[in-house]
Amino acid sequence: xxxxxxxxxxxxxxxxxxxxxxxxxxxxxxxxxxxxxxxxxxxxxxxxxxxxxxxxxxxxxxxxxxxxxxxxxxxxxxxxxxxxxxxxxxxxxxxxxxxxxxxxxxxxxxxxxxxxxxxxxxxxxxxxxxxxxxxxxxxxxxxxxxxxxxxxxxxxxxxxxxxxxxxxxxxxxxxxxxxxxxxxx
Numbered sequence: 001x002x003x004x005x006x007x008x009x010x011x012x013x014x015x016x017x018x019x020x021x022x023x024x025x026x027x028x029x030x031x032x033x034x035x036x037x038x039x040x041x042x043x044x045x046x047x048x049x050x051x052x053x054x055x056x057x058x059x060x061x062x063x064x065x066x067x068x069x070x071x072x073x074x075x076x077x078x079x080x081x082x083x084x085x086x087x088x089x090x091x092x093x094x095x096x097x098x099x100x101x102x103x104x105x106x107x108x109x110x111x112x113x114x115x116x117x118x119x120x121x122x123x124x125x126x127x128x129x130x131x132x133x134x135x136x137x138x139x140x141x142x143x144x145x146x147x148x149x150x151x152x153x154x155x156x157x158x159x160x161x162x163x164x165x166x167x168x169x170x171x172x173x174x175x176x177x178x179x180x181x182x183x184x185x
Contacts, residue, residue, distance in 0.1 A: 004016065004174075004178055004181070006181055006185035007185075008151075008152055008155040008156060008185065009155050009156055009158075009159050010159045010161075010162065011155045011159075011161045011162055011163060011164060012162070012163050012164075013148075013151060013152075013155070013163075013164050013165075013166070013181070013185070014163065014164070014165045014166070015165075015166045015168065015174060015177050015178055015181060016165060016166070016167055016168065016174075017167075017168050017169070017170070017171065017173075017174045018167050018168075018169075019045070019167070019169075020042060020045075020046070020127055020128075020129050020167040021045050021046055021049040021050070021083060022084065023084065023085055023127035023165060023167055024084040024085065025085055025125035025126055025127040025163065025165060026085065026086055026087060026118070026123035026124055026125045026126065027077070027080070027085055027086065027087040027088065027089050027118050027121075027123050027125075027126050027127070028046070028080070028083065028085040028087075028088055028089070028126070028127045028128075028167075029075075029088075029089045029090075029091055029114050029126065029127065029128045029129065029131070030042060030043055030046045030088050030089065030090045030091070030129075031043060031091070031092075031093055031129050031130075031131045031132065031134065031136075032070065032090040032091060032092055033092065034069035034070050034071065034072070034092050035062070035069055036058035036059075036061060036062055036066070036069070036070055036076070036090055037055065037058060037059075037062075038055060038058075039135075040134075040135055041134040041135055042129045042134065042169075046083070046088060049082060049083060050079075050080060050081035050082055050083045050088060051081040051082040052081070053078075053079050053081040053082075054078050054079060054080075054081045054088055057078035057079055058078060058090065061076050061078070070090065070091075070092050071092065072092045072093060072094045072095075072106045072109075072110065073091075073092070073093075073094070073105075073106040073107075073109030073110050073113060074091065074092065074109075074110075074113055075089050075090065075091040075110065075113040075114045075116075075117045076089070076090050076117070077089050077090070077117050077118075077121060078090065085127070087118075087121065087123065089114045089117055089118060089126070091110040091111075091113065091114045091131060092110065093106065093107050093110045093131035093132030093136055093138065094106035094107055094110075094132055094136065094138065095132070095136045095137065095138075096132065096136060096137040096138040096139065099142065103132075103138065104142070104146050107131060107132055107138065107143060107146045107147070107150075108146055108149070108150040110131050110132075111128070111131065111146075111147055111150035111151055111154070112150050112153075112154055114126070114128070115150075115151065115154045115158070115161065115164070116154075118161065119158055119160040119161060122160075123161070124160070124161055124162045124163070125161070125162060125163040125164075125165070126161065126163075126164050126165070127164075127165040127166075127167050128147070128151075128164065128165070128166050128167070129166075129167060129168070129169070130143055130144065130147065130166070130168055130169070130173050130177070131143070131147065133173065140172065140173050140176045140177075141176050144173070144176045144177045144179075144180045145180045145184075147166070147177075148177065148180050148181055148184050148185075149184065151164050152184060152185065
């Protein structure tokens with residue numbers, strides 16, 4: 001196994017640098033904002049590349065399930081539209097406010113609820129970005145530990161997934177995740 005691959009139960013956790021919109025997993029996770037209407041960063045890129053089908057499904061979700069917006073820590077699923085991934089799981093991470101306002105718990109819920117949704121749909125492979133570390137300002141050092149622990153705990157209990165990939169946007173993020181993963185796994 002490569003140094004950025006780790007085994008947890010029946011699943012492999014991989015860390016790569018790249019563009020999550022190119023991931024060919026069953027689902028990719030969108031670090032969405034609560035409006036689900038697209039935005040900047042990963043969210044905007046997924047909506048642009050995935051096409052209007054994703055936005056249409058998000059509008060339906062807002063109209064029926066979450067009229068006031070998707071709360072931090074929750075997750076919903078839509079088509080992948082024109083993406084390689086068949087599905088997009090939209091989750092809202094917390095905005096960083098110093099770490100003493102429930103941010104770690106909400107970030108953990110965002111990862112766990114995304115994984116729970118993937119397994120409930122029978123999916124086997126999921127790709128995540130580094131949720132909340134862009135515009136929401138969560139420090140990547142802290143976020144990487146929360147993310148990896150949440151995924152590890154989920155995979156230790158559930159054996160339905162075969163692969164979880166963290167598709168990281170920068171060398172700095174990849175380094176932070178790799179460093180934490182070597183200590184955790």
